[in-house]
Structures are given as C-alpha cells and as structure tokens.
Amino acid sequence: SYELTQPLSMSVALGQTASITCGGDNIAGKNVHWYQQKPGQAPVLVIYRDNSRPSGIPERFSGSSSGNTATLSISRAQAGDEADYFCQVWDSITLSVIFGGGTKLTVL
Amino acid sequence: QVTLRESGPALVNPTQTLTLTCSFSGFALSTYGMCVSWIRQPPGKALEWVALIDWEDDKYYNTSLKTRLTIFKDTSKNQVVLTMTNMDPVDTATYYCARGDSNYVFDSWGQGTLVTVSS
Numbered sequence: 001s002y003e004l005t006q007p008l009s010m011s012v013a014l015g016q017t018a019s020i021t022c023g024g025d026n027i028a029g030k031n032v033h034w035y036q037q038k039p040g041q042a043p044v045l046v047i048y049r050d051n052s053r054p055s056g057i058p059e060r061f062s063g064s065s066s067g068n069t070a071t072l073s074i075s076r077a078q079a080g081d082e083a084d085y086f087c088q089v090w091d092s093i094t095l096s097v098i099f100g101g102g103t104k105l106t107v108l
Numbered sequence: 109q110v111t112l113r114e115s116g117p118a119l120v121n122p123t124q125t126l127t128l129t130c131s132f133s134g135f136a137l138s139t140y141g142m143c144v145s146w147i148r149q150p151p152g153k154a155l156e157w158v159a160l161i162d163w164e165d166d167k168y169y170n171t172s173l174k175t176r177l178t179i180f181k182d183t184s185k186n187q188v189v190l191t192m193t194n195m196d197p198v199d200t201a202t203y204y205c206a207r208g209d210s211n212y213v214f215d216s217w218g219q220g221t222l223v224t225v226s227s
Contacts, residue, residue, distance in 0.1 A: 001171065033213045035155075042204055042217040043155065049211060086155050090212035095168050097145060097157035097212055 002091040004100035011106040012077045020103045022070040022087030030089040032070040037084045082107050110134035112205050112218035120195045120225050130188040130205030137181055141210035144188040148201040195225045
C-alpha cells in the first residue's frame with residue numbers, strides 16, 4: 001500500500017522559513033494536498049494540487065513537489081503558524097485516500 | 109457557504125454498531141465531481157481516512173476497515189451516513205466528515221464528533 005512519510009516534529013525561528021517534507025514513492029506523479037490543524041480544531045486546507053492556495057490562505061504558504069518528496073513551505077513564520085500539518089494524496093491503485101503521519105511545527 | 113456537521117453517539121459499547129450522520133449545506137452531492145468523506149483521528153494521533161462516497165454513488169473504503177463499513181447518501185436530505193460494525197476501544201476517535209472534489213482534496217470539514225468506545 002502507498003505510504004506518506006513526514007517528520008514527527010520540527011521547529012522554526014520566528015520570521016524564518018519552515019519547510020515540511022512529505023515523502024512517497026514518485027509523489028511528484030500525484031496531486032499533493034496539505035492541511036493545517038490547530039489544537040481542538042478541524043483541519044484546514046492550506047495547499048492543494050501541490051502548489052495552489054485556497055482563498056484566504058496567506059501567500060506565505062507555498063508548496064512544491066519533485067521526485068519522491070513534496071514540500072510545504074511557510075515563509076516569515078508566525079506564532080500563529082504553530083500547528084500540526086498533514087499531507088494527503090489519492091492513491092489510484094488502491095482507490096484510497098492516504099494521509100501522512102503529520103508534522104508538529106513549533107515556532108521559536 | 110459550505111457547512112458540514114457530524115452527529116451520532118458520543119459513547120458506544122464494544123461490539124456495537126456505530127452510526128454517524130453528516131448533514132451538509134451549501135453544495136449538492138449530485139454535482140459532478142463532488143464527494144463526501146469520513147476521516148477519523150484518535151486522540152493525539154494522525155488523521156486516518158475511513159470512507160468516501162461520490163456524486164455517482166461510487167463508494168470507497170479504507171482497506172483495513174472495509175469489512176466493517178457501509179457508507180450511503182440521502183441526496184434529498186443532504187446527508188451522508190456511515191455505519192461501522194463491531195466497535196472496539198481502538199476505534200475511539202474524533203470522526204470528521206469533509207467535502208471533496210474530483211481531485212480528492214477536502215476543502216471543507218465539519219467540526220468533528222468524538223466517539224468513545226467503552227463499556
């Protein structure tokens with residue numbers, strides 16, 4: 001079955017850029033979506049189809065995908081960006097939605 | 109404005125069947141490319157996809173849960189219902205329903221409902 005691998009946690013200094021990775025076999029061949037989840041809240045879509053931003057999501061959020069790694073980048077990190085981030089794809093082989101294990105982002 | 113709301117029991121006994129209802133507004137599940145999915149999250153853990161139903165009434169299930177799941181829609185009521193049989197304490201989680209499109213990206217989520225499995 002298809003798997004997505006994310007680092008369990010990472011930290012970024014206030015105002016710097018955070019890059020959260022999502023690894024999967026030839027992930028560049030799939031549409032990757034990213035969700036932000038703050039404690040006690042439902043997930044919120046922040047990037048879809050690798051690098052598109054929904055309305056209302058700041059330009060500081062961007063995405064990319066190449067080879068076996070997709071990346072969510074958050075520039076000029078703010079305290080309000082502290083959250084769990086999940087990547088997600090659709091696996092057309094098993095006809096399943098796949099989520100990564102999530103990355104807890106801490107802003108120092 | 110798209111809204112989704114999950115409803116169902118907060119507490120379920122082991123071996124019982126769980127029935128959850130997702131009531132939505134602001135879109136029609138009969139619209140081309142539209143889907144509704146159930147996703148769960150055990151306390152402190154990652155998101156886990158459970159099931160999905162699309163505008164053509166095609167149904168997809170998490171392989172590891174498939175034998176226990178049924179998903180169906182009532183288009184006239186704007187509802188999607190999930191049943192999960194033989195509940196176990198490991199099924200304790202917040203259950204979310206979410207709207208998706210033909211790219212299986214979920215742009216709107218309900219607030220979630222916590223289901224605890226315990227005797």
